[in-house]
Amino acid sequence: MTPATDPRGPSPALPPRLIATDLDGTLLHDDKTVSERTVAALAAAEDAGIEVFFVTGRPARWMGVVSGHVHGHGLAICANGAAVVDLHSGGTLLTVHPLERATALGVVRTLSRIAPGTTFGVETTGGFHHEPAYPTLYADEPGTIVAAAEKLLHDEAVGGAPVMKLLAQHPELAPDTFHALAREHIGGLASVTRSSAGALLEISGPGVSKASTLARCCAERGISAAEVVAFGDMPNDVEMLRWAGTSYAMGNAHPEVIAAASGRTVANNEDGVAVVIERILRKRT
Structure with a gap:
């Protein structure tokens, strides 16, 4: 493992209260599945009191692959920030930021x-x-x-x-x-x-991004950017990675994403998100 993809750093400035992760190319393997290791890591984070938000370009109707893995709140940010969705109710749109x-x-x-x-x-x-x-x-x-x-x-x-x-x-x-x-x-x-x-x-719409909607959701919960750990791999993740206090580009990430993130983990097919979550949870014990 090279230093550029070393998932041991950086360390969050504050204990994380929320994990924000992209799906395709990030949380999901290339075959669009969620590995057992990642499922376990997400559940362990929620059990430890860390909220998990899926923040994706996907529309609500394509969230079935992960809908069972958001536990307490059941919310996801879809369509690059244009919608907040309740996955527990089958994809009900709670908030929409439309393009006129x-x-x-x-x-x-x-x-x-x-x-x-x-x-x-x-x-x-x-x-x-x-x-x-x-x-x-x-x-x-x-x-x-x-x-x-x-x-x-x-x-x-x-x-x-x-x-x-x-x-x-x-x-x-x-x-x-x-x-x-x-x-x-x-x-x-x-x-x-x-x-x-x-x-x-x-x-x-102007000003609509994963970052803008995630910031609103965090503000509603009293969570600061410094308490957020974010993961992504493509240009639609750049604003979110810059906003979060700690952020990781995947080992398979686009060069713009690598430049924007504060750290780098291994590729999606190597469970790079789970690797970092496991490290965070070990530090809490």
Whole structure:
């Protein structure tokens, strides 16, 4: 194990009261499962009085893989901070920070102009909607297909449901190139990030991020940033890792994440989150 991926450091400035962890590429193995070691570590943290929050880009409907592993409070932060979800009730949306349709429409028009060939999807509180050419992640859940990008944002197309995030995919641009281009041209309108290996952008309302919603949830509980330990692997985790008092980039993390985090653990397939939790709990005994 190299020093860069040594999970023994850093040590939290204060005893941790909350663990905030991303899912894909972080808590989950590449096959989208939670290992027995990680399940045990999460349960032990909750038993020790440390709350666990899943903080993910996933919508509520994709939380089944971890819904049984949040114990006391049952809450998760989904869609990159756009929603707080009660997993105990099957995914009830408790709080939504929407992307206004007028803003989303401006984003669609701008990206279509500066990156021709971009295709779009819209995640709403009522489900997923996308253009015919948009590549869906799961073949068994294609969502509602809408003919053109601008029609995706009409009330009749999405049933008037609030928009949680806009997704934009480009078939040819490199992921980081597309991300940088979008931030340059629409960063003043909305929050732009990415969590996929491909050129897929996730666009939320201005100021909405994993960090902003996690900060609100912590403030409601009287938990300071210094009492939070956070884990992540992709650019949509950067703000959260910078906000938390102690943060870890996974061994498989994107370079932006490594630069943002205060420490580094081993890869998701090596149970890097569990490794750190176990160390934290040993220090408490």
